[in-house]
Amino acid sequence: MNRLPAIDRYISRLIFFPMLGTLVLSAMLLVLEKMLRLFDFVATEGGPVSVVWRMLANLIPEYLSLGIPIGLMLGILLAFRRLATSSELDVLKGVGMSFGRLLRVPYAYAIALALLNLAIVGFIQPYARYAYEGLQFELRSGALGASIKVGEFTNLGERMTLRIEESANEGRTLRGIFVRGEQKDGQAVSATAAGGQFLATDDPDTIILRLTKGVLIHESPKFAVPRVLTFDNHDLPIPLPKIDAFRTRGGADREKTIPELFVAGKDSSEPLKTRLESRANFHFRIVEVASMFLIPLIAIALAIPPKRSTSSLGIFLSIVLLVTQHKINEYAEDMGARGTVDPLIALWVPFLLFAALAVWMYYQTAHVPGGQPIGALERVAAKAGQKIRGFAKMFQRKPLAALQAAE
Structure with missing residues (x-):
């Protein structure tokens, strides 16, 4: 880290702490939401409380794969927003640093986290998901002592x-x-x-x-x-009652690694439905990882508000874009698995459109003088905010004065 130029170390620190905080917060929220359901499920099945923590541990890789893109987006966005609102970005541009040069650190984070996410969704998550399903099976079958329920025959x-x-x-x-x-x-x-x-x-x-x-x-x-x-x-x-052995791993697409999905999608001996599902899930995982290389472009484009503005609209839109793109990928995977559209087309066409949007937004910000990709939305949001503040001030007056002002 000490060998990096001072500006790279500075930007790296600005990105790291918001990114880490967002990743931890998003993972905790997902874990808490799932923990309540698991407690209810384990209590219904009569299993020991300790199995809840084992099941949650096996869900952490899945939640990390969802939280890493959000953490990367908000880490870069908040870092460059701070540079923009404090006029530091103008100083850097004034001394000859282009956006391409400033993207060096964000893309270092993006590459490292994309490789980590590829390892998670491609190899760690399938085994963790299989272990999670195995615990559910053992609870239902009674292998964890859940077959004897209190208060029931x-x-x-x-x-x-x-x-x-x-x-x-x-x-x-x-x-x-x-x-x-x-x-x-x-x-x-x-x-x-x-x-x-x-x-x-x-x-x-x-x-x-x-x-x-x-x-x-x-x-x-x-x-x-x-x-x-x-x-x-x-x-x-x-x-003891006889308990059927749990199925082998690979009974569901989410339990297969990326190489296993690739092989299953090309295996002509497999049923057509299995091949389509494997291909769709394979392309879904690759697209989700590839989308992380577009995040720095979008984050920088949304991080810079108009001059003399402190609007936070870009932060809101960044989350909306990520969630929307993820949901579109899920819908495209479902269409590809059913054979409605070829999985290659269903997953990669939306990705290319998303990539075109990211490149356009970055180009408007970095190469068009005064360019603001969401300038129109910023102006609408500013006018709406002024009206809301005006109404709030009006209703803070006495009721009679407020009625007169309304008339």
Whole structure:
């Protein structure tokens, strides 16, 4: 960093901190929104709370891939907006620094973050998504202890029923237990206990339910009257229900790496639907990464407000452009996956239009004297702001004076 010219180090610092703050904030907002849903899902399935954090950890790569472009856009935009509003940009241009020269640092960030995003969406995110789906499967199947729900009768296999009134310490401490098991010869054992806990055994298909302070009732066709036994401790073997193995990775396009998508899209032995979906997702990921190289051009064009103006319209439009472009890519991917339009055309034509818009906006800012790509919108926003402030001042007066002024 010390070998860089002073101006590059200065611009680098201006970009880094807003970019990092925006990236962390956007990722946290996405995580918080998803965390509430996961808590509800895990509570419904009866799983341990710790699985929520494991599921969120597997979603972080996906959220980073969404937050990195936003962080890059706002980092560059806010840095150059500061240079413009403090007249530092005019000084730099006055000493002979062109916009092309000033783009050196933004493009260094763009290239580094594009490579990072390519690694995330191309290789890290597919494995993380598969792990996330695996945790969901284990919750639903009961592999994480979720098959026994508090306050409900749960069937363990065909001949055993269990009900638990209360659970603590993530299922390690149980209270208010009822269990009934039946055998093929007509015998049945029912038990109630004040407490209990599950214990592992050497047999992976069997666990021990250790009951404390309860009553056991043994019924059999051989007994005229059921036998009743009071106990302080009683071990009851419980066969675990059979759990189907989770599918292999690649059951969904989002679980395939970029090379795997490319191969699947060219494999003639695959069904046409699979090939279209793989091609569409492949081009979607490449376009999302390629779009990051256009962000510096758009950010600089939107960062510079008109002279003697401090309008923040460019910040708002930058987010709108990114979100709109991302949604268009998602819609184009869906069209390509359905075969409505060839995935190559569906994804790359909107990208080329977006690239043309970015280049035009940058050209207007950098090479047209007084050029302002969103000058008309800035003027409309300024007039709207003046009217709103005028109405606000009018209604701050006394009601009668406000009515007279309105007339």
